[in-house]
Amino acid sequence: MTAAPTPLLKIENLQAHIKLRRGTVRAVDGVDFEIAPGETLGLVGESGSGKTMTSLSILRLLPRAGGHIAGGKIELDGTDLTRVTDAVMARDWRGSRISMVSQDPLTSLNPVFTVGDQVGAPFRYHDMIPAGKSLREAIVAVLDRVRIPSPAKRLDDYPHQFSGGMRQRVVSAMAIACAPRLLIADEPTSNLDVTIQVQMMRLFRDLQAETGMGIILITHDLGVAAGICHRVAVMYAGRIVEIGDVRRIYRQPAHPYTRALLDSIPHLGQKRRRLYAIGGQPPSLIDPPPGCRFAARCPNRMAICDQSYPPSRTVAPGHRASCWLIEADT
Amino acid sequence: MTAALLEIRGLTKHFPVAGGLFAAKGAVRAVEDVSFDLFPGDTFALVGESGCGKTTIAKMILGLERPTAGSIRFKGVDIVNAGRTAMLDYRSQAQAVFQDPYASLNPRLKVKTIIAEPILAHRQERGDVLGRKVAELLDTVGLPASAAELYPHEFSGGQRQRIAIARALALQPRMIVLDEPISALDVSIRAQILNLLADIQEEFALTYLVIAHDLALVEHFSSRVGVMYLGGMVEYGPTEAVYANPAHPYTQALLASVPRPDPDHQPPEGMISGEIASALAPPPGCKFNPRCPRALPICASAVPTRVSPRAGVSHWASCHLLSQNTNT
Amino acid sequence: MAEASPRLPRGFLAGLRGRVGATGLPWVSGTMLLLVVVAALFGEAIAPHDPNGFNLAAAFKPPAWQEGGSLAYLLGTDNLGRDVLSRIIAGARVSLIVAAYAIVFSGVIGALIGMISGYFGGRVDAVIMRLVDIQMSIPSLALALMIAAVLSPSLSTVVIVIAITYWTWYARIVRGEILSLKERDYVALAKVAGCGTATIFHRHLLPNVMNTLLVLATLQVGQVIIFEASLSFLGLGIQSPEVSWGLMLADARNYITKAWWTITLPGVAIMLTCLSSNLVGDWLRDTFDPKRRQL
């Protein structure tokens, strides 16, 4: 998937911070990327890398206490979402043009309302009920699309009567009800068993093929990302350190952090004596170090790494990384 | 074959479900007739999806849950009905590290108290001898001696897990039960802890019983593996043998479903279907039959017996497909 | 290396210091409570007049700031010419005694039963919980009336009634706390380490329960004072010549049209005392509740 004509989503120098008593956490500190229609981009990184905050910024759902967008642009179909009021976001964007599936199926559904009521919500609030169908028929149809067995009967059941996997399918139904342009999947399968996880990944791929929507997949699991993403962005301490086509990222990783991650996880079938262990701890996000944020833990650390942050440089067409090891763009 | 350190025979645990006055009284069959041995120096991994009973087995081995049936013998001594002194002796030789580093350490106690707890419980050293021992343990797990005076909230997840490991080492145990030791940690920190566990196993000749759901980790870390499904053990054997040619259809499906950091790997279709059944009313015969693509009529009626796919190697699986082939 | 005694850990003291500045409120309510304690301990010394001293000539004197009032009787006098300020100061003593006894009796009994019931569970827990249900099914005031009808009403009756009724409140909350603490990983690991029940209680369960008890005790002060005042108001609690805020209100009730201050001021004393003890209790609860603290 090389660069598509007009990008579905364009993010420029996004900064999202959380004001806490002990200081301002610069969770997302200058992130840039684009997504083409129908493309799946993986946001890969450890906890605290800013991947979830980035996705929540797009939906303008930053934590109520102190979360705010401190800078940058989020352009979807030509509109800068950072300029839009919250009411307009709810009316015109959330649920209709951008939707979300989050991590824990056990808590993503409201326990005291029926599955039908909740899946019907996007239809009701965006009056997108397909012509000639009743609300109930529309709900049954979308539940069927996410392969929930006998949806007409399960409509009036409550979330606690569904398994983890089934609940995640209900949440997916809510997300695709109004055929959104962009789906944000935040660790959609980390709470599921591995056999159910495979079924969910296949469902996302089929839904994308069916609707042509873009997907941002947020995950810490490099294996999951490899299985479904067209392009992958590796995030560390609030910034993207490397972004590119999925095969290049896994076959020729340019950034030391990406290489270290790939070496530190066990690969099925290739038993090694010892895993590579990245030393130290991720840096504080309240007053991050001036230079490259991975410098303290980087095996190829140089003097310049501690002084200034390396610019993003092209390693190959569509493959960029921010590291002083990479020569300047020739 | 040296004598087994730990022998588990017919271990079963049912949790009664209060059905109230009128509803029928049911029971969740969390663990059903599980037997295996743990040999000195081994790293035996109990693997399986959620609800398969692996954590319940660990709790019974640690004496935190009473089994409904079956026996647990440590160095030949039964620990299920052990008396106080026998139990205390067992405790000094079997310790544990749990999954969540934030819940394993009491936030109100200093690190030195947390690490010294087992030593104090067995009234071994005291005073500055104990102080030196704690400093030694901290050093063994890669933490500065000054950590002793701090509180858990002053450490990261990885550092807290190191403190938990130091505590488990305090009595120089023979066996440590590791319940999902790294699944709550960040990817880059996991390798640090895994390497630490491998180093101390060598240094202190430890035997590990590991509870895990990450099959890639199990292949890297364990020497022997037992695959659990809905309370029963479906396959057991040396890790290489089980991973090289998994005998049970569930093990095959599990291994196939593991996500691999390789963009060209596509999980094969149709290895497994549907959802895990409820442990309140497990399916008759082989519990995996409703989801098994190669289920035979017999699978829904008779419980399969253990069959070794190849003689000699202590690798068996309980599946009718195997028993059909060997005796036809 | 001292063996682990459950002194309040460094975190606790630091927490207290850090929090006091944040919400100034506890200083106000703290000093208010201190005033009541001082009044209770040194009542006779600082009261301008004898609380029971009749002076019919000076009956119904309004508070000093109102015309007709005099500086001798700052808060005015009641129908028998007794000085309202002195009686309020004397009333503080009764409230403190009732609160102290109540907390000690019901607190200790309730906490012990709650801990036993929570930790051992099973039949013991079921029996205790039924006892608590029975106790709670009779409103404490109704129970107090029954006892007052049988025994002659007095300060000791009030304390007995409170001890009998309020222990369930502690038992239920401590039991809930123990039930949740019992499931914590570090308690399971203590068992695996070989610690006996006593050590587990001593090192892991008690420190948390102590904090909860402290919060409950401060919150209970207000409730107990109001309970005593209600009983005395009905004439079934403190009997004169003892002085109680509730009793003052009962006397003042017949002269509601003539002397607004006799009906208002004792109530204000009750309100300020309860308000400040509740505020201290709430502030303690926030200090101990890690979830609310770091925001």
Next chain:
Amino acid sequence: MLGYIAKRGVHGLVSIVGASMLIFAISRLSGDPVLLMLPPEAPQSLVDETRRHMGLDQPLWMQYLIFAGKALTGDFGNSYRWQMPALDLVLDRLPATIQLAVAALLFSMALAIPFGVLSAVHRGTWIDNFGKGFAMLGQAMPNFWVGLLLILVFAIHLEWLPPFGHGTPAHLVMPAIALGWYPVAAQTRIIRSSMLDVLDSDYIRMGRAVGAPDWVLIWKYAFRNAAIPLVTMLGVYFAAMLGGAFVVEVIFAWPGLGRTVVEAVFSRDFPVVQAGVLFTSILFVLSNLLVDLSYGVIDPRIRRDG
């Protein structure tokens, strides 16, 4: 669900029997209960007859059985002050107390729910502090004092409302406010903290991600969950209302069970005291059962696998 209610029913029964035992025990505290049961001027013959009637020569547990047996048939002895069976008197005054307790509870919730929700939604703003402060005041003021102040202001000075008596809704206003203001603080805190948790939950964030407008999220999806802890506590608050009624009814001359029992205590009319207190506990147990029933209605997780 049926199992759940049956279990709660049995617990309720045990509570009532337990309450009757407690009442019986208290009546025996003073040694000679006959003096309690009869007016001081009762002739000796009546005293002996009552002594035998109550089986005072029997062992204590036998006396209880007699007491309980008679109680079951509705015989709590006669009130000599009102010259009628104690039971009839109690049943006659019960409705007034229920009416007052329910009105007070409704008033308290009418304040607590908006305060709690708004405090949570506008956490940390002046609304939050005002709500907490107002509720905190309520918890620090004895209900009888609130009653007296209300009478002083609204009945005496402004003469808007009748200070005493029963009958028209106007009579109900002040007693209900006096009785209902006390639990507002506790209820507000429960709603506020459960609302805070619910608003931070994944399913509310999912609701926002689906584009539901704020008022739907707060008053439909969030409130329904936040109200559960309050409903479970309704039984306890109803008991607090019953307890409080004893005092408030005295101030407003409200013809309820509370005032009757208080007067019975003063006139040493013990049969009425006994019957009145027992019925208070029966009322409490029934209200708890009602709460458990409604609990199943609002929380489906209880309803299906109860």
